Amino acid sequence: MKLKVYADRMSQPSRAILIFCKVNGIEIEEIHIELSKREHLSPEFQAINPLKKVPAIVDGRFKLFESHAILIYIASAFPGVANHWYPADASRKAKIHSVLDWHHLNLRRGTAGYVLNTVLAPLLGLPLNAQAAAEAEKVLVSSLSTIENIWLKGDGPFLLGSFRPSIADLSLVCEIMQLQLLDEKDHDRIIGPYKKVQQWIESTKNATKPHFDEVHNVLYKLKARLSAQQSSKADGQIKAGIKAPIFSKI
Amino acid sequence: MKLKVYADRMSQPSRAILIFCKVNGIEIEEIHIELSKREHLSPEFQAINPLKKVPAIVDGRFKLFESHAILIYIASAFPGVANHWYPADASRKAKIHSVLDWHHLNLRRGTAGYVLNTVLAPLLGLPLNAQAAAEAEKVLVSSLSTIENIWLKGDGPFLLGSFRPSIADLSLVCEIMQLQLLDEKDHDRIIGPYKKVQQWIESTKNATKPHFDEVHNVLYKLKARLSAQQSSKADGQIKAGIKAPIFSKI
Structure with a gap:
């Protein structure tokens, strides 16, 4: 029986699970839970995850949620996942x-x-909350600085100085990809100063192609629609009519 | 060489590590990092943890921070830790x-x-921030409800219906113990409705005694001082003169 993955590709941790399975040749049944239609709130989905969030998996009779727990479980329980994704060595695993x-x-x-x-x-x-945005920006910028100066320290292009990606690279890069939805000026202002971060994103994309872009396609499409809206709007207000995605775990 | 644990017992994740080591008979050298004296910001401590937070450990030449990563590392790398703390079985571990x-x-x-x-x-x-307190209270109450109704579902007295505690019980209970610092009315209002949570806290204390109370003693002492301050104050303002603890990871 195939591993069932309940996911919405608009959710960044959902994307990490899907890419991980595809890169490692794990056959899955992807079950789309449309967050914008509130399908995660249905009684059927609550029987899979009582916390009503994607992603979640079902492996035979075993149900699991929380994306990092899922990545570790798949890396440990499925044969054929290369060691670099989740090393057997206790010290490397701990890092x-x-x-x-x-x-x-x-x-x-x-x-x-x-x-x-x-x-x-x-x-x-x-409503847009400018104060919450300002507070979140501080946390975001501080996090990017930590990735640039601490987690990407070392010889290799991946986190912890590694030469091959781990599940941590995949999780964190999928999160950062959500910043694609910002307008270009905002995106460049925030990501621009972090050259190693930008290089690391490219390295992770390359290490997981063509699956990375395939799974992110829905995000790229929304970005294109948002950009079109922004360039056509005159009054600075986002027009109605864009299909509203609802993101998990926010 | 003994495992070095850099900790301040006022920090809830520090307490979880210390109790775990003591319960499992792991000899440690406890190195007190006085957060109220900002010792976590010293260059010496930054050489241990560049993120400037406690707890952190040094095992020989291996350095590690983040309390859950530390608990998993100790449970995996040190002989003699009973299986229930961090089961070898992939499914139980995943949960x-x-x-x-x-x-x-x-x-x-x-x-x-x-x-x-x-x-x-x-x-x-x-300054006290009433809006931030109200937002945090919502998250806290929702979390207690999730513990009561989802994580404590099952036959055993511990998380995931287990009959013996895991590292998750220890981490979460040490966090909840921080609520001891609230005034009694506030504490009872928040914790009062969650009977299974209260019973689970007692079960975790019992399963880890006498170390649980010994490590929490510094918290109990601060609570007593706060209560004395509260009962002696007339104007609703907290008087000066209490030694100011600074908590990690807030």
Whole structure:
């Protein structure tokens, strides 16, 4: 029986799971949970994940949610996943756990809060909150600086100075990709100063192609639609009519 | 060479590491990093943890930070840790990862934010922020409800219906213990409705005694001092003169 992955590709942790499975040749049944249609709130999906969030997996009778737990489980339980994704060595594994744990209250919190309060809120029928955006930006910028100066220290192009990517690279890069939804000026202002981060994103894309871009395609399409809206608007207000994606775990 | 644990017992993740080592008979050298004296900002400590937070460990030449990564490393690398703390079975391990991952943006975020903005801020020379407290309270209450209704579902007294505690029980209970610093009315209002949570805290204390109370003693002492201050104050303002603890990872 194939591994079932419940996902919405607009959700960054969903994308990480999907890319990971595809790169490692793990056959999956992808079950689309349309967040914008609130399918994650259905009783059927709550039977899979009582916390009502994507991604979630079902492996036989075993159900699991939280994307990092899922990545570790798949890397450990499925044969054929190359060691560099989640090394057997206790010390190397521990360092990867350290990055993954750090992620939640830093890069995740900053990115999700900033994108919500600068781009997504109007699409979700919520007011933009400038104060929340400013606070999230501080967390985001501090997180990018930590990645540039601490996590990317070392000889290799990946986190922890590695020469091959781990599940931490995939999780964090998929998160940063959400910044694609910002307007270009904003995006460049925030990411621009971090040259190693930019190089690392490219390295991770290359190491996981063609799956990386294929899974991100839905994000690229929304970005194109947002850019078109922005260039056509005259009054600075985002026009109605864009299909509203709702993001998990924000 | 003994495992070095850099900790301040006022920090809830520091306490989790210390109790875990003591319960499992792991000999450690506890190196006190006095957060209120900003010792975590010293160049010496930054050489241990460039993110300037406790807890951190040094095992021979290996350095590690982030408390969950540390708990997993110790449980995996040190002989004699009973299997229930971090089971070898991939499915059981995955469920524990799921709780640990959930923790960061839920119980941790809610508790740390609420305690900071109702009790600790004046002790740190910061203004109380009623809006931030209200937002944190929502996250905290929702997290307690999730623990009560989802994570504590099952036959056993511990998380995931287990009959013996795991590293997740220890991490989450140490976090909740920080609520001891609230005034009694506030504490009872927040924790009162969650009977299973209260029973689980007692079960975790019992499973780790006498180390649990011994490591929490510094918290109990501060609580007593805060209570004395509260009962002697007339104007509702916290008087000066309490030694100001600074908490990590807030």
